[in-house]
Amino acid sequence: MDQLFTATGFDDPGSGPLYLQLQRRIAEAIASGRLSPGSSLPAERDMAAMTGLSRVTIRNAIQALVASGQLVQRRGSGTFVAQKVERLEQALSLLTSFTEDMSRRGKSVDSQWISRMIGAPAPEEVMALGLGADEHVVRLERVRRSDGLPLAIERASLPTTVLPDPGLVEGSLYLTLDTLGMRPVRAVQRISAANLGPRDAELLGVSPGVAGLRIERIGYLATGRVVEFTRSLYRGDAYDFAVELKLAPEGQAK
Amino acid sequence: MDQLFTATGFDDPGSGPLYLQLQRRIAEAIASGRLSPGSSLPAERDMAAMTGLSRVTIRNAIQALVASGQLVQRRGSGTFVAQKVERLEQALSLLTSFTEDMSRRGKSVDSQWISRMIGAPAPEEVMALGLGADEHVVRLERVRRSDGLPLAIERASLPTTVLPDPGLVEGSLYLTLDTLGMRPVRAVQRISAANLGPRDAELLGVSPGVAGLRIERIGYLATGRVVEFTRSLYRGDAYDFAVELKLAPEGQAK
DNA sequence: TAGTGGTCTAGACCACTTT
């Protein structure tokens, strides 16, 4: 960190904007390990003094690194190199719950409940769950953590006819459904990517704008009845989903 | 747009930072349609004069909307509301190529080649393709577009023993492999989310930092031989991947 | 209380696009 923030080497003409030059310097220092995870950077005002740049320029350089999750800023405290997050991989070919998936690979799992409630369904929920008039839904909203690290936000909606009481779910949702004879045997998922909003980012402990994996799942019983409608948001830097694809059988091709 | 940028209504105490208040105003105007896709916003200096805020604050408000793809800025030209992008959905259960997938739903497909070359494999490629010593790889890099809109960047690597000449691929890679008797029947994909870097964002016509869907695929012949290693980056706002999951058969459970 | 990041300002010059 000693010669990282010097005034030397900032020659505008060839190397682009100053804030990008500084950003590159810091990114390389992190990648090379010269700045190790958890270590703190100098205060913004100090960096400005050391480099001869203005504080606004310093902030501009830092901003992208915060947005991409490489740095973390805490007001009143400082700027720090983010902890490395081990990237987990989930097989998508099998229908397993978060809890089962994690414990299979020896990770601890816990949930931080945000809300558990019964209410009138939103139009989106009526559609997804195929609800009749005056049917109600149970909503379970929680942050899923593994080894203490927030990995995903899970927002599940189920008809009260499937899950009468949200208090029944403690750990695994699928385990609870199992005991009720309501475990889905089939599910359809839609996967997309989106920048995390401020609220979701805070729940996951990352900066707003970081890329997240958004997954919508509708689970079915063997009878074809819909039992769950779950919207999850995974940290993009912490999760891989693996899928195995097969060629369509000749007769089935369309 | 007439009363969108007035000085009224910016009372700090209750509503948070000024730039967030303005950002919210603009986002709502876009969502409600008062600002329609393609229409231009006033120049930053004009917005500053109209609202009584400084230009820096205006830029701060606009920045997040640009980062999330709702606005587009063009130097020397202006700030515009982004065109709406129809969200496409791809079934992941079947092994199909981009070209086949798109034409099945009646979209035009074209590719913009970035490079087609033969070279020595990178370590990553040796790993994925299971290459021997002095085997070479064909690299195909292109931007995939549908109806003229860039949707994905595709970077494919194949052993020269599978595809001797990159010039053989014009449209669909899988169609070309088909004629060579080298079409994969099975593939494994890994899906994750990442913020797009400046180069990839430019190729896709979005702003750096926008969330993208990253997909790595390894394709196998019936014999088990690896034929392709493809890394793709999809626009997160334009693509959904759909997957159907099934419960593990009892006997196969582990 | 001292130090940190968060916000905000007024003004400046540059690079680019449009006319």
Added chain:
DNA sequence: AAGTGGTCTAGACCACTAA
């Protein structure tokens, strides 16, 4: 040539955290 976004500065006050 005029207008636009892109970059940069010096200085200020606020909100939060830590000792």
